[in-house]
Amino acid sequence: MTSSSVTAPLSSLTGVIERITFHSEESGYTVARLNTGNVKQLITVVGSFANIQAGQTLQLQGVWAEHPSYGSQFQVVKYKETKPATLTGIEKYLGSGLIKGVGPVTAHRIVKHFGLETLEIIEHQIDRLIEVPGIAKKRIAMIQKTWAEQKSIKEVMIFLSGHGVSTTYAVKIYKQYGEAAIATVTTNPYQLAIDIFGIGFLTADKIARNVGVAPDSQFRYKAGIIHVLDKASEDGHCYLPESKIIPMSRELLTIKEKQNENETSTERGENIEHEADERAIVSILSEMVQLEELIKDTDDELIYYKPSFFYSEQHLAKLLLQKLESSLGVEEDRVKSWINRYTASRKIELSPQQYVAVVKAASEKLMILTGGPGTGKTFSVHTIVKLWKAMGRKIACAAPTGRAAKRLSEMTGIEAKTIHRLLEFDPREMGFKRDLDNPLECSAIVIDESSMMDLFLAHALFKAIPKDCQVLLVGDIDQLPSVGAGNVLSDLIASEKIPVVRLTQVFRQAAESAIIRTAHQINRGQYPQIEPISMKANSDCLWHSGGTEPEHGGNRRFVSPDATRLNFLFFTPFLSLNDKKCKC
Structure with a gap:
């Protein structure tokens, strides 16, 4: 059992586990103290163990490492359990809790009676334990069952080790399949890639070849x-x-x-x-x-x-279509009257596009507000939230990331949460508590930075949104898409089924920013005119050439000289502008 992450020569240690500092039942990750013969200088060992108890005698192989907080540690790459050789060791081993039905007192009685033959007696003549005072047949049966389980663990670990499986993966495999581990690995090792996190196809394929699949x-x-x-x-x-x-x-x-390292590329050819x-x-x-x-x-x-992608996509589409079946019965004249009073009282003015967005948001159950930087999305959302409050809506606000949620809170004056927090993600169940059977308690919801939602997050969100709840999706499809699968916001806009308000007017204050002007020029497919970087720069967006050759194009960038907020726009002039995404 070797670890691919360890390249240093392996050192060896043999000793008795004095105590367990930490052990994860799920992953097998363990921190323990090992006694190699000097009780005053116990060694900290760290690694994955299928089952470990104080009193076990282990032969370890691994590397020494220096932890910044806890000092010298021995990182275990592979291990082998051996039988304790002394009466004290046997007694501590049996009384450690490893064997159910045997505590320190019972362990002392057994060792006192059988001496150094204790483990052989338990292995081959367990019925003789009846000779020990205080041990009845019921307890012997319990000891026999636990001993068999320990033996099974050893057999699985030895089998996996013999087929090149690292200790870390071997522990995960045993935790997943138990006694069926050998049968699973022998019959279909590719099942590991499905059932065990961290084992993918390439690892399973390597194991499969080792076991002869x-x-x-x-x-x-x-x-x-x-x-x-x-x-x-x-x-x-x-x-x-x-x-x-x-x-x-x-x-x-x-x-x-596999080719001989001494062969040239010509000699290697394409041997299949x-x-x-x-x-x-x-x-x-x-x-x-x-x-x-x-x-x-x-x-x-x-x-x-894959079925999970297909059915999530289909169900999400169904939920969205249900939102579009009808609009809310809202008197448009009253909405327009409120907008006029609100803007007049605050001496502000909405652009025609912003005005349309606010009016639509009053009656639509589902609406998308999109636009590039500097087009007034923030002010539009702020006004829509004020309108919803005036209409008596119970409003929720969320965004895919914590930073976006914080910005949305500042924008609306309402506490905004990440979507995961809003849906009450449960790490134990790896799912959301909020769903169709336990929907969110709101009548209107704003989702900012919607371009960052992937298929599964969008599906989970709409499952938890009440049927009559109004939804406003806000985002810029020219910004970075989701990390996960799916380009939800862009696809929804392209479907032409959902009401969309596009803000295109760049306001004067925003237009003064070269960063924003550059972003819009790139989105329109225009080559931007950027001020070269210099010590006397006047712009907030400067051109750094990076190099003179075409291959240097990827290193070129626009740099904001504002030290309090650096903005980077990566631009490769040798590629199509339509293929580039910019974030401001």
């Missing part, structure tokens, strides 16, 4: 296809067309022979150990669709979804 195994091909879809989702895609998923799967599943069969991939795709392990749909061509 054929490279054309159906399990392998299915896992490879799922891996391709997972990688695509990391790039923001909810599905892949057939023209992409087949060649990508074929490339992943093809195994090239296993070339993935395209027909087999097509056949397995079809089978996975029949088994509902994948969903096949049509969008100009055949496309394939």
